Every structure is written in structure tokens, then in C-alpha cells.
Amino acid sequence: MKKVLFPFVLLLFWSCQNRSDTITVFMEDDLRKKTAYAFDELQNNLKGHELNLVFSENPEKAQFVVKTSTSKEKDANDGFSIQKEGGKLILSSENSRGALYGVLDITDQLKKGIDWYAVEEKSITAHYPFRAIKFNLPWFSYRSGENLSLHYETCRDLKFWESFLDMMVENKFNTLTLWNLHPYMFMVQSEAFPKASPFTKAEMEEWQIFWKSLFKMAKARGIDPYIFNWNIFVSEEFSKEYNVAEYSKDSGFWGDGETNELIEQYTKEMVTNTINEYEDLAGIGITLGERMGGMTSEERRDWIDRTLIQGIKEADRKVKLFYRAPLSAGKSSEGTTSVSTEKLTREAIENIGLEDDVLLGFKFNWSHAHSSPKVSIVHGGILTDTYWKPAPKNYKGVWTMRNEDFFALRWAQPDFIRDFIQHNSQDYIGGCIIGSETYIPAKDYITKKEFQTWNYAFERQWLFYKVWGNLLYNKTTPDSYFAEALAKKFDLEDASELISAWKMASQNANRFASFFRGTWDATLYTEGMTTVGGKFIDIEKMMTHPVLDSSYVNISDFVKGNFKDDQITPLQLADKTEMESNEAQKIANTINNENQSQELQIELNDIDAWGHFGLYFADKIRGGVALQKYRVSGNDELQQEAVSHLKNALQHWKDYTQAMEKYNISTMPYQFDQEFSWRKHIVNAENDIRIAEK
Secondary structure, X not given: XXXXXXXXXXXXXXXXXXXXXXXXXXXOHHHHHHOHHHHHHHHHHHHOOOOEEEEEOOOOOXXXXXXXXXXXXXXXXXXXXXXXXXXXXXXXXXXXXXXXXXXXXXXXXXXOOOOHHHOOOEEEOOOOOEEXXXXXXXXXXXXXXXXXXXXXXXXXXXXXXXXXXXXXXXXXXXXXXXXXXXXXXXXOOOOOOHHHOOOXXXXXXXXXXXHHHHHHHHHHOOOEEEEEOOOOOOOHHHHHHXXXXXXXXXXXXXXXXXXXXXXXXXXXXXXXXXXXXXXXXXXXXXXXXXXXXXXXXXXXXXXXXXHHHHHHHOXXXXXXXXXXXXXXXXXXXXXXXXXXXXXHHHHHHHOOOOOOOEEEEEEOOOOEOOOOOOOOXXXXXXXXXXXXXXXXXXXXXXXXXXXXXOOOOXXXXXXXXXXXXXXXXXXXXXXXXXXXXXXXXXXXXXXXXXXXXXXXXXXXXXXHHHHHHHXXXXXXXXXXXXXXXXXXXXXXXXXXXXXXXXXXXXHHHHHHHHHOOOOOHHHOEHHHOEEHHHEEOOHHHHHHOOOOOOOEOOHHHXXXXXXXXXXXXXXXXXXXXXXXXXXXXXXXXXXXXXXXXXXXXXXXXXXXXXXXXXXXXXHXXXXXXXXXXXXXXXXXXXXXXXXXXXXXXXXXXXXXXXXXXXXXXXXXXXXXXXXXXXXHHHHHHHHHHHHHHO
């Protein structure tokens, strides 16, 4: 009996002996500065418990001790440990970011109603050290279009960034990467080329206040800001003044690059000036990219060395380097890969001459990471093991998890992320970047105004960021964590079935993009069932298009018998998709009623919409299989079966359209100045029936 009571008595002793209205805290002054954001959050929540924080210089008298185990931030883990020892609460970590996360964890416990003296002990080790968000900026943007330009004012508003950074630290993202064609001209002015700037001195001062404020807010939250660019670009003013790089005038991101001594001198100076001007800028990202056409791999490497990397070396302080793997192995701007280019790149990085490890970036499954959890292709094609054998000594690989597949629909599939982590956690992998090229999560231009109860677009997708960020940080994060977040947000008693519905509904996006192989951005827009030029993926394309994930087999090969026993056949895929789509819709419809908040009804409608998408996909597969078999055998019954399935698919597309238009605008801006409408493609779903009837 005593053995049962002892832990309880010890806990009671700990929780009662120092109970007071004041919590005394001990920590080093430098650590206190780096965790001030978290302690402000903690202090605000303690007030609700009628408690106050007081910092003490005596660790013996402190009730709460915060300490780090190393003075070196490099290679330190972002995890933390919360323990109770001798009547004290001890928060330990290897670095200041881990301490910040630990304080925020305690704050979260208080928000759940846990008493300070009953704070839960725990120990967490961060899985990936690099957990980033890719954010394309709307000025001098990589592409043009209303879907990008409409975010300009929002992205110049520091209130937006405060909210976005709060979301990032809440979900343990530790790096913000900001992208455009030539970011430096918005950050500094050239002394050697004074006419190169598009801004007056006063305008540049406004920009610099913006950047410094943004970077300072990021640093306070343990977030490292990076800037990324493509090459080779200059300002329009520089282009006009020196009659070079005319493509910079219209932001033409594709084609041959132009370089000369003036461009190189200007680029190097701008990089150095930017690093010197912004003390909180943590890193520079470089791209051997689209405007380097006409150059060999060696010429691209050498240009980068002479300009951006040399500019980094000549700066007054050190920054980290993110080196994107070459997008092309040849002289064109088309995506290609080759072993020789991989060897060249590896050699360049190994001899780069920087103290910190370089981050080497690859696109996971090109532009469609939300497909298979296994890597099949990168930008340009197949990636060999050249970068990893032998093991690298001064660089880590980073997967860019591009999302070009769903913008209107929400997504939350923690099992996919867990599978991804399981397949991609080798010693040479340092982490991930999550984000899109053609979607900026700033101004919400998708939801109808009368249904918007949030301020910014990223708040629509709060669960997307929550599952990605928390699992990249702590791979053991259970579904119950996300269910608790759903229950709290929507005032539900239990949300375990809701997170289950999200998983089944969201999986439709991953299954489709695994079955229908996409490469660069516009080759696949999953939620729109379209490919390049906004062209609808008709039944002909569906039957013959290659798969991305070799676990699947496409319709044509299946009918021919060209597949292995362990592959997932199209009909098996259709059955699984239909079953889980129906189940997800059933759960959503059970939860949904007029007593639920409007915001919850909107999210449940997304689950229902994904269900209609899945049912459409399933019947389209069945129709394609029957049609292909009919063409081989000439059996009229198979033709009628195909027509029947495609008629069912048509109804599912109509239901899908109705669900998408319930809370969203019917026609939304899309990439390349195009517009997208689900209703517009009803006629294309009808045309599939006519194809089968011929």
C-alpha cells in the first residue's frame, strides 16, 4: 500500500511546499533576452491563475530554473526537458530556442487549465533541425498574376507578419524563407551603381524599417529569416541604365541569362551590403535557376562563386548558406538531372570555404510533394546517391515540400507526414521547407467575404501548418494532440473522429498525385483535376498517364497485365478511395449541424468536398478500366459499364462543384493570369461520357 501512495505523497509535497502568489525564476541574462517572447506569453497566462513571475539572481531560491547545456547554438538540438527536482521546476535545453519552446509548452499547459504546480514533466528531442516555410513575396515576384499581386499591401503590413510568425513559433517552424527574383534591391542601395535603385532614399528607409522590424520579430520567436532569389536578375533601373538583362524589366523568369563584369560587381556588392545592413538576417538562399539558361553547369557554378558566395565571404559577419541543387544539367532552362552535374555540385560545396554547414535543397517529387511519402523524382528527374555516398561532411540535404495541388481546400494528413519522416530521416537529411510557388498565404481571396471570420489566408489552413510543423519537430506527436486542438478551436467535447475524417479526406489529394505523375508546377493541379494550361484531365489522359509512385500501376498497363502482384491496381485504388471518402463524409455530416460554429461548418464542408473529389476519382478510374478493356476486347457490355461509371463520376463532379462554391468564390485567380472554376469543367466531365460512347 505504501508503494502505491508514495508517488502521490511526493507530488503533493512538491506542489504544496512552495505554493505562493509569486513564481521566482532563475536564468542567465542572455538566455532571458532570447526567450523574452515566451516569458511574456507565460506571464500573461499566469495572471489568469493569479500568479506573477519574478526573476531572481539566486538559483537556490528560485522555484523555476531555466538553463541551457551549451553555449554553442550550432548543432544544438531544439528539444527541451521539463522536470521537477527538490521542489523546483527545471527546464533544460541545449539552446535558447529549445528553452523558448519549453516555456511555451508550459504556457500551453496552463491554457488547458492545468495548475502551475501540476505542470506535466516531459522530454522532447527535435527531429529535424531545419523546419522552414517557403514564402514567395508579391513584389518582383517569380511569376505574375492577380493571385500574387493582390497580396502586396498585406505583405507590407507588419501586423500580418506578427500573426504569421506567432503561428510559426506555435507550430515549431524555426526558419522563414522569403523569395523573389531580386530581393536585394528592396533592402539596400548600391554605392557603386547609385542609379540602380528604384527607390528614393526616403523610400529605401521605409523598406529598411520594414525588413528590420520583420527580422527582429522573427528572431524574438526563435525563427531564422533567410532571403532567396533566382538568377540572373538586376533592377529594371540597372537594366535600363547599362542596357543589360532586359528581361529584368518585365520579371521574365524563364530563359537564357546575361552576365558581364557590371552585373557581377553589382550582384556581389548588393549581397554584401544586405548582410551588413541586417544583423538579424540569418541566411542567404541561392538558385542555379531559370535565368541561367545558355550556361553550362560549370559556368553557373563559377558565376555563383564569383557573385553571391563571394559577396557572403566579404561581409562583416557570417550567415548561413542554402544552396539549391541545380535545376538543369544542360544549357537549357528545362529541368534535367545528371550524375556529372551532381558530382560537380558536390565538389563545389565541399570546397566552398564557409565555416557553417551548407544546406543543399531538393524538390521532393518535384513540385508535388503532397503525393507519395517516398521520393521518386526531384526537379529535373531522378536523383542518384552521388550527394550521399560517401557521407557528406559539410552539408545537409533539405527537402522542399512544394504544394501546387490544393489552395482552396484545407488539408491535414498527419499519417502522410509520419510516413514521409520514416522514409526520409537519413543522417544526411537536415529538414524540410513547406510552401508554394503560386499561392501566397496572405490575403484570403478564395473564401466569400461574408464567410470570412479570420484576417489572413494562412488562418484558413491552420491545421495544415499545425500537423506539418509539430511533426517535423516531434515525430512522435500523436493524433490526440491535433484532436485536442480541433476540440479547443471548435468547442467540441471530442474531436478524435474529426481528425480521422480529415486524414481520410486529405488522403485523396495524396493518392491522386501519386497515381497521376506531376512534374513542374502546372503539370498537375490536384484539386482542380487539371494539367498545363488549365486543361482538364480527361479520361484519355487518365488511362495512359504514368504514375509517380511505383507502388501503383496505371490503367493502360493494368489492362495489359503489365504489373506486379505487390502493386496497387487501379480498381483496388478506386475501392479504397471510395470507402474512405464515404466514411469521411459520413463523419463530417454527423458532426455538422446548425448549432456548430460557421467556421467549423466551413471546415466540415471541405471534408465533404474532398469526399466528392475522391468519389469522382474512383468512378473515373473504374470508367477508364472498363473503357480500356472494351477497346482491347470489343465487348459492348464493357463500353456500357464505362459509360455508367463516367455518368456517376459526372454527378460526383457536380456535387464537388456545389461543395466548392458553397463558401468559396466560384471563379478564383490562378497562376499565369488564368482563372479557375470548378463549374467550368462540368462540360469536360460530360465529354468523358461522349468519349466512352464513341
